[in-house]
Amino acid sequence: MTETMRAARFHADIKTNVLEDVPIPAPGPGEVLVKVEFCGICHSDLSLLDGTFPAMLPVVTQGHEASGTIAALGAGVTGWQVGDRVIPSAGRPCFQCRSCRRGDLTNCENIQLMAFAYDGAWAEYTVAQAGGLTRIPDNVSFEQAAILADAVSTPYGAVVRTGQVRVGEAVGVWGVGGVGTHIVQLARLVGAVPVIALDIDPVVLDRALELGADYAFDTRDPELPAKIAEATNGKGLDVAFDSAGLKVTFDQALGAVRRGGRVVVVGLSGQEASLGPTATFGLSQKQVLGHLGYKNIDIEVLAELVSRGRLDLSRSISEIVPLENVAEGIEKLHNHVGNPIRILVRP
Template sequence: MAETMRAERFHADTGEYGIEDVPIPEPGPGEVLIKVAFCGICHSDLSLIDGTFPRMLPVVTQGHEASGTIAELGPGVTGWSEGDRVIPAAGRPCMVCRNCRRGAFNDCLNIQLMAFAYDGAWAEYHVAQAPGLTKVPDNVPLEQAAILADAVSTPYGAVVRTGKVAVGETVGVWGVGGIGTHIVQLARLVGAVPIIAVDINPVVRERALELGADHAFDSRDPDLAKKVAEATDGRMLDVAFDAAGLKVTFEQALDCLGVGGRLISVGMSGQEPGIGSTAALGLSRKQVFGHLGYKPEDIGTLAELVSRGRLDISRSISEILPLERIAEGIEKLENHVGDPIRILVQP
């Protein structure tokens, strides 16, 4: 094996990034070295670049939606072999907080996020903790496997864990891009009906209908709330997901909830929405939840759903670019060129 590899490196002091030659990392105790096959480009990667997310390290390799094969086992690793096809979790427990000390690693109080607190996978190789790995079924392509670690698992966590969507509940999704698309698909999988997609882009709205939404409305429509009422027979929404994270989408979603409805805020931005009067909030019993991420075991659940044909994410891979063209992929996502669900890099 060579001593160096190509990797994207983001420099916090200048906000600049580029492809550099860096040493191939060595796996420590309990870790594995992964030969990266594919890694997605996510809006949170862009948020680090534009300063929306805090810059935790002076220099870091970005990319947190990865798949690949194990190239080397670190000391003490058992249950895995070189050549295994795997997905690394996009975060790791701190191991020192009160929850980690009692073994509740999924509830770590200071979770370290991949590509922010430690190096990610826009690189030829990536070091990951062995306990956070998920094995990829033989019939699941590695390009689809890569996006399970965030682009699909975060929506899964939002729908199943935070939103607790039940069979027959009415669901609305604001922003049907990389996250919202999978919220639509997963809400349908758990039995929500009807599912209403809301987006500014007519192409994206049509795609949402093809992938499982029952209705698709323009977020700029002044009669949006009326149309939601008609589509739900006056019930309005039991659960609304804001996958865009904008002031306008948050407030629209909140307005379209029925009595006791739940708003799940998934998308992120620096904008500050309002919730109206406390009297209106109390009388309507509406609830607002913030959502982030997933549990590592969720990736395995999703991998099995894909493997068994219950969840089709084949259309979610919009484009695959070589690592050297990472800047092109970032620009396309930022400017919605081709309305991508997920653009991947292939080191």
């Protein structure tokens, strides 16, 4: 192993990602060094670059959806060996908040996010906490394993935990790109019916139908409310997922859910949304829920679903770019070139 590696580093002062040679990090106690096979490009990576998310460090390696093999073990690590195929968690507990002091690390109140609070995996190597690793089943590819840590697990958390979608509930998904596509698949998997995909791109809508949506509607259609009502036999949606995080998508989602229905905001942007008059909102008994991330156990569950053929992610990898071309991948995601679900970086 050489002493240096290539890494794509975000510089906060110029809001630019720069490919650099940096020292290979050494794992500390309870940590492992992971040789990265693949790492996804996520919209939150773009949000750091464009300033939607404030920088937490002056310089940081980006990328938080990774897969790879363990290259070295830190002191005190047990249960893992060099060469094990793993998925690092995209966050780590702070060890200082009230929950962490009680030993409840999974509910850390100040979770530190990979590629924001500490170096990520757009690099040849990354350091990860051993307690946050998930073993990759032998029949699951590194490519599909990488996106489990956010691109699929965040939708899983939104559907199962925050949205608490139940069998037979009507679900709508606004924005069926990388996150929304997986919400469609997972909502169908847990028994939602009907599952309605909503977007402005006909190609994306056709893809959503192929991947499990029962209906696919253009959000610009003036007949949209009537079409949703017809698809749900007049009751409206039980749960609406806003994967875009825009004012227009939030407004439509809130208007489409039935009395007492739930709106889960998964997409993030700088736009402001409104609940309208408090009297109207209160009388509607609707709920608006913000969602972020997942629990580590969710990655293990999803890996098992993929391994056993219950969840098909074969179409989720839209393109793979070498680390040297990460800027090209970023640009393609930003401009929706080819309507990517996920673009992967290969160091």
